[in-house]
Amino acid sequence: MIPELGQFSLILALLIAIVQSTLPITGLVRKNSIWINSAKYLALLQFFLVLIAFMALMRSYIVSDFTVTNVVNNSHSNKPLLYKIVGTWGNHEGSILLWVLILVAFGGALSLFGSNIPTTLRARVLSVQGWICVGFISFMLFTSNPFERTFPPPLNGNDLNPLLQDIGLAIHPPLLYVGYVGFSIVFSFAIAALLEGEVSSAWARWVRPWILISWTSLSAGIALGAWWAYYELGWGGWWFWDPVENVSFMPWLVGTALLHSAIVTEKRGAFKAWTVLLAILTFSLSLLGTFIVRSGLLTSVHSFAVDPERGIYILILLALSIGGSLLLFAYRAPSLEGGGLFSPISRESGLLLNNLFLTTSAAIVLFGTLYPLFLEGITGEKISVGPPFFNISFTPIGLMLGSTMAIGPYLKWKKADIAGILSRIKFLIFVSLGVSLFVWYLKTSGPVFAIVGVGVSFWLFTATLFEWMDRVKLINKDYSDIFKRIRSQPRSANGMTIAHLGMSFIILGVVCSSAWKEEVIGFVEKGSQLEVASFLVTFGGVSLYQGPNYNSEKATVKVEKDGKFLENLYPERRSYLATGTSTTESAIRQSLAGDLYVTISEPANNKFKGKWVLRLIYEPLVNFIWLGASFLALGGIISITDKRYKVGRTFKYRRTKPANKVVRLDNF
């Protein structure tokens, strides 16, 4: 009964979506204000209907209702409750339902909190949102119905892939989806603006909070995915340039470009067509990601059940949405009037440079990801593009971006005095060069990019911090009312500083953990010792224990340094009973200086029967990646709370009174 209720709600939601995608926009043509206003209520109604469907599926998982095919395929009655709940979106059908839930939640949120936006624009945005909903709800109902029943019901389910039975799954996909799908609102804003034929500064201000929310979630989602791969997959890495990772990274790169170009549109009324294009591209790349993951077009370690029918359906959706929007763009964008003029050295130019770097790197990732497909299509040859390509092509651009983004915040709008800026911060350049040279002296063997990278990270960190200190007058050693001054800064300016500091941490972590990683593998038995990066590791044997739905072989590994005992680590090898698969549970000794990462596995060769394979990896400074990612997210959150985006309140934007001299709005 309950699954049918969910099914029914989903069908109703599709019908409502059809109405939402046509009625308000027809109302705009016919000047019928009731029809126009209906958008708001339709979007809310749709949200509740999809929520009911989602709850119904979640309930089927919680009570292990094995009459539902989806539950049979992906759950098991012995599974811990948390993973039963999480399992709702640990499969293709359920994850699409979550995708749609977030999609309609954004529509609902725009209805509730978007009262500062003119009704006509909002009606258009919600109509466009309705088109996307029609596409995805129908996709779900026709090709991937989560509520399909099975008869006779089996006694138990097939269980969820053990790798997914992890807390990472509880948060990584929802966050990633909020990021992906959040850009749908931004996309709808762009389409609505193209339909209206006008992109104004106000438009950029209205859309900005939505860009920030999506960007923040996407950043956090990607970082969590990397973190999950790091500790759960047991390969000792956090990024593999796998197609599915790449497709989440591309919207992030383009979305970051959008985040910056929208500032120019908001403040200076320039880059209009470009901002609209980026908004379209960001969501298009999110859709492309969904398509690649679900269609089996490329080979990847992340797999969903592959079904060509689904692939074709999504491809048609893609053709309509991406093709249609880019066609509309080609038709309407030339008439968007450009805004204020600026000199080659100005904040506008700086942001333009940032956009060039970001979109170029996105293009590189896109090319590398799709290259195997292109090559196979043209020559029939099969290849895979691996990390070397991405490392070589991406690293230089990343480092250039890192070193120029340090200057950006110093630049003034319209015309900046670069010589003046450089003379103020040239000592930072020298110190950063010194840091690079010092690293070179310490690690003569290190790769060039790593030596440069540490310098770039240091430069970005100090220059960003110095600019902020200058802004809050810390440079002048004026400590009076310091907190008041920090608080009187626009939130978005503080957010920017925090996010830029986060980037410097990420660069440091990425560079050091990939360049100076140390790895030792050995066949061990009780009492064997291995050494890695000045740690002495003793294997203390393996004991058995039983988990709720798995058996585990747990090793005790003693870690010592300089003859001093540090701690015992317990890496595990788990065999899940229902699926018969096993997973590696790594044990990590975490510290800011670096992680000691320990995994065990059974030797593949019979010759070593009775021994264990012990793998030790030392990843220096790897935690700076997660620290940096949290700074990015924190910066995003702080920016969202900026006064001028105050959502849900009638908008009254005034420059903060000039009486408060500390606020330099031109220096945001």
Next chain:
Amino acid sequence: MRRFVFLTPLALSLIIGAFAVWGLLNDRNPSEIPSALINRSVPNFDLLPLPGLNSPGLSKKELLNLEKVSVVNFFASWCLPCRAEHQSFIKLSRNDDIELLGINYKDNDKDALDWLTELGNPYTYVGNDFSGRTGIDWGITGVPETFIVNKNGKVVHRFSGPLVGERFEEFKELLMLELK
């Protein structure tokens, strides 16, 4: 001119779309890796017989001396799909034009012997690849894996996974083509 600039994103996305359509509609498996051995001579190997079995061991020299179309099948007693495809080879062993050669992969001698006694031994030669070294030389990704080798000792086809049902029919067709 200005218009054309604004059309570039659409044009690029159409190109990508065309490749995507091709990739989807074409019957292809992106995770299938073609064997590097195709159209090359079989790699060097020399394997001892399985103790207790009255089939001789297998080496490259012996394979070349056969001067017959041969089927090289990697199997193991611990591999369930191998058990599933075994009947196909029993059927195939009735054909005298084909030489069936087995390579027992990373297996325990006694288990392999029991397995062949229980299910029947369709192979004229069985090499014992206990270390898995020969498997590496042939570039196998798992068991079962089956190669068709022509009269001159050249590898012409490779199949990974069990040869049952439709796949077995496909395999037989290719084999018959080779015999002609």
